[in-house]
Each structure stands twice: as structure tokens, then as C-alpha cells.
Amino acid sequence: xxYYFAALLAAxxxxxxxxxxxxxxxxxxxxxxxxxxxxxxxTLAAVQMNVLAHLVQVMNHTFTPYGVLVFSIVYSDKVANExxxxxxxxxxxLPVVGMLLLTPIAPRLELDYRILLAWTAPYYLASCxxxxxxxxxxxxxxxxxxxxxxxxxxVPTLLAVLILINVANVISPAFDYFRYISLFIxxxxxxxxxxxxxxxxxxxxxxxxxxxxxxxxxxxxxxTTILNHTIKNEIGKIAISTENLKSELSAQSxxxxxxxxxxxxxxxxxxxxxxxxxxxxxxIVLREQSIRLDELVERCFQQQQLESKQIVLTLRPLCRPIVxxxxxxxxxxxxxxxxxxxxxxxxxxxxEVTVTLISHKKAVxxxxxxxxxxxxxxxxxxxxxxFYSTKNRSRNFGLGLAYVYNVVHQSGWTxxxxxxxxxxxxxxxxxPARKVMEIKEGIG
Numbered sequence: 001x002x003y004y005f006a007a008l009l010a011a012x013x014x015x016x017x018x019x020x021x022x023x024x025x026x027x028x029x030x031x032x033x034x035x036x037x038x039x040x041x042x043t044l045a046a047v048q049m050n051v052l053a054h055l056v057q058v059m060n061h062t063f064t065p066y067g068v069l070v071f072s073i074v075y076s077d078k079v080a081n082e083x084x085x086x087x088x089x090x091x092x093x094l095p096v097v098g099m100l101l102l103t104p105i106a107p108r109l110e111l112d113y114r115i116l117l118a119w120t121a122p123y124y125l126a127s128c129x130x131x132x133x134x135x136x137x138x139x140x141x142x143x144x145x146x147x148x149x150x151x152x153x154x155v156p157t158l159l160a161v162l163i164l165i166n167v168a169n170v171i172s173p174a175f176d177y178f179r180y181i182s183l184f185i186x187x188x189x190x191x192x193x194x195x196x197x198x199x200x201x202x203x204x205x206x207x208x209x210x211x212x213x214x215x216x217x218x219x220x221x222x223x224t225t226i227l228n229h230t231i232k233n234e235i236g237k238i239a240i241s242t243e244n245l246k247s248e249l250s251a252q253s254x255x256x257x258x259x260x261x262x263x264x265x266x267x268x269x270x271x272x273x274x275x276x277x278x279x280x281x282x283x284i285v286l287r288e289q290s291i292r293l294d295e296l297v298e299r300c301f302q303q304q305q306l307e308s309k310q311i312v313l314t315l316r317p318l319c320r321p322i323v324x325x326x327x328x329x330x331x332x333x334x335x336x337x338x339x340x341x342x343x344x345x346x347x348x349x350x351x352e353v354t355v356t357l358i359s360h361k362k363a364v365x366x367x368x369x370x371x372x373x374x375x376x377x378x379x380x381x382x383x384x385x386x387f388y389s390t391k392n393r394s395r396n397f398g399l400g401l402a403y404v405y406n407v408v409h410q411s412g413w414t415x416x417x418x419x420x421x422x423x424x425x426x427x428x429x430x431x432p433a434r435k436v437m438e439i440k441e442g443i444g
Contacts, residue, residue, distance in 0.1 A: 005039030031067025076134035317442035344372025362433035
């Protein structure tokens with residue numbers, strides 16, 4: 001039983017420590033933590049800590065199904081409204097509190113398994129339903145794979161817990177369920193471990209993969225902040241000295257005046273360059289509001305200056321959604337994507353850049369596609385890294401897509417890149433249902 005406790009507690013701590021900001025991870029850790037303490041009951045009873053053993057059993061039987069259902073609600077994204085989710089969490093906690101208050105634990109445990117079954121059965125069944133429905137309705141390929149893995153890990157074990165613990169205890173309280181349920185727990189942990197290494201579970205592998213990028217982004221942000229401050233100070237000194245020299249030398253030596261003008265121009269260019277780098281790498285603060293996404297794309301198109309009239313910009317609003325985001329930063333992010341798409345089309349050749357808005361259920365996808373030269377697999381892997389660029393490095397710092405990722409990630413959206421050499425590139429921004437306020441019909 002202690003192995004059971006240690007294994008589930010380790011899984012809970014791994015999820016919590018890997019990505020503590022994720023609400024899904026926090027609730028997964030919550031229900032795994034309470035599931036794990038069931039393995040302590042026999043050990044506590046063996047050392048004559050009967051009251052504590054009984055309390056642990058009650059908490060295991062009540063908080064676990066509550067945590068499982070709340071996790072499923074959060075993970076499935078089926079309840080987008082934050083206030084409604086908070087209300088649900090409170091209402092679903094009422095049976096747990098009721099069982100804790102009404103169940104005697106001393107001198108012996110008197111847990112009414114019929115009452116327990118009456119509310120835990122709907123909790124477990126609703127959890128399975130939410131996990132399967134979220135899998136069925138998911139359009140994003142990566143997220144669909146992750147939802148399949150979570151359903152594969154959880155649904156069989158939840159049904160086994162319901163039948164072998166809750167139902168079995170009503171029919172036969174003396175039933176030794178542990179040797180059977182332990183097989184399902186072993187199955188879940190085995191699948192979870194294998195899939196974590198192969199694909200990632202609840203962002204665990206994804207977090208490991210992105211740790212280097214996150215630390216790199218923070219280091220770049222810190223470095224450019226210091227650089228920006230230092231260069232501004234030094235350029236300030238250069239500007240004052242240049243002005244003083246200009247007043248003294250301009251009349252005496254036109255050549256000296258010209259050299260001072262060059263120094264002034266170079267200083268201004270250097271200042272603009274470091275300011276640009278700093279603006280794209282610094283930590284951003286989002287000021288989110290509701291906005292029409294198709295109108296944001298139209299504003300982006302209006303800002304484009306096409307050097308070649310052979311490139312066509314097309315907006316295909318198959319839906320016209322109202323989403324929650326920071327309009328300033330998101331406009332700049334979309335603008336970066338469109339500019340990259342335009343620059344990917346070889347100079348002097350005809351091409352098309354298309355932005356498509358697609359809805360699926362309550363979620364929205366924004367797809368930026370071009371008919372440019374495309375990227376190979378190695379370029380695609382590095383595309384989001386700071387200072388990586390396939391363009392002319394004298395005019396490009398390789399921060400555009402890194403900035404896009406920063407904005408999209410902090411906004412709670414996701415980004416996917418795909419590309420085929422000589423056919424073009426597609427960048428998909430996925431807006432989750434919780435960030436979509438309304439979806440109106442668009443045009444094809």
C-alpha cells in the first residue's frame with residue numbers, strides 16, 4: 001500500500017512542480033494527492049492511529065472524485081466562463097463537506113457507501129464524459145493527441161474505481177478491492193510514464209522541451225534591458241558632445257561638420273536598433289479586452305506596404321469571432337506573421353498571403369498561409385528561437401516569431417508551424433473556447 005501512496009504522490013508532485021501555473025496540472029495534482037493517501041490507511045491502522053486512518057479513508061473517498069471532476073471541467077474547456085467555473089467548484093464541493101460532517105470516524109468508521117455511491121457515480125461518469133467529448137471535439141492535432149492520451153490514462157481507471165470500490169462496497173463491504181484496482185492504477189501509471197517520454201502528458205514533456213527556450217527568452221530580455229539602458233546613456237553623452245562640437249567646428253570646417261553629422265546619424269540608428277530589439281524581447285504586460293478578430297486582421301492588412309503588386313493579400317473570414325486579447329500586442333503579432341509571409345515570397349514573383357478564420361464549436365483558429373519558398377525541417381525547429389532568421393541579417397534580428405510566440409503564449413493561445421519547401425508555410429493560432437466571447441457567421 002505504501003508503494004501505491006508513493007507512486008501517486010510522486011505523480012502529483014511531478015505535475016505540480018513541472019507547471020504550477022497550469023490550472024489543469026494543479027487539479028490533477030489535487031486528485032492524485034488525495035487518491036494517494038488511500039495507501040496510508042492500513043499503515044496508520046497498524047500503528048494504532050485508527051482515528052487518523054479513518055479520516056484519511058473518508059478524505060480519499062470524497063475529495064478524489066471531486067478533484068477528478070473539477071480537473072475534467074478545467075481540462076476539457078467546456079465551461080469557458082470563469083465565474084461559472086468558480087460556482088461549479090463550490091457547488092460540487094457540497095457533497096464532500098456533507099460526507100465529512102455526517103460520517104463518524106471514532107471509535108469506528110461508519111461511512112455510508114450507498115450515499116457515497118449516489119453522488120460519486122455521477123462525478124466519475126461526468127468526468128469520463130467530459131474527457132471523451134473534449135477528445136472528440138478537438139480540432140488541433142497536437143491537442144487532440146494529448147487529449148487521447150489523457151482519456152486513455154484516466155477513463156478505464158475511473159470506471160474501475162467506480163465499479164470495484166464504490167459499487168463493490170455497497171454490494172459487499174468486506175470486498176477486497178485493492179488487489180484488483182491496483183492493476184488499473186499500475187496500468188495508468190505505466191501508460192502515463194511511457195507517454196510522458198514519447199509525447200508529453202499535461203505539458204510535462206512540453207515543459208521540459210521549452211525550459212531552454214523560456215530561460216533563453218528571459219536571459220535575452222534581461223540582457224537587452226541592460227544593453228538598452230547602457231547604450232541610451234552612452235548615446236546621450238555622444239549627443240551632448242556632438243552638439244558642443246558642432247557649435248564650435250561647423251563654421252570653421254565643413255568637413256568636420258559632415259563627420260559630426262555621420263556620428264549623429266549612426267548614434268540615432270544604433271539607438272533605434274537597440275530599442276527595437278528591447279521592445280520585442282522584454283516581458284510584456286497584456287491589457288486584454290474583447291475585440292473582433294477579423295477587424296484586427298483587416299487593420300493589419302491596411303498597414304502593409306507591398307513593394308510588389310504581384311503579391312495578393314486575402315482575408316477569408318469563415319467566421320467573425322469576438323475574442324479576448326490585448327489588441328495592441330496581438331495586432332503586432334499578426335502583423336509579424338503577415339510580413340514574414342510576404343517576405344517568404346521570392347522578389348519579383350507572383351504569390352498570395354491568406355489569413356483564414358475558422359470556427360469549431362466554441363474555439364477559433366487563425367491560419368496565416370503563404371505560397372513562398374517554405375522552410376526545411378531544421379529551419380522549422382528553430383523558427384521560434386530568438387535571433388534565428390533565414391532572412392538578410394543586416395536588416396533582420398530574428399525576433400519576429402519569438403515575439404509572436406511570447407504574445408500568443410501569454411494570451412493563453414497556442415501556435416503551430418508547418419511548411420513545405422517551394423510550396424509555402426502555414427502558421428496556425430488556436431484560440432481556446434475560454435478566450436472566445438462570440439462567434440458570428442462569416443463568408444467563404
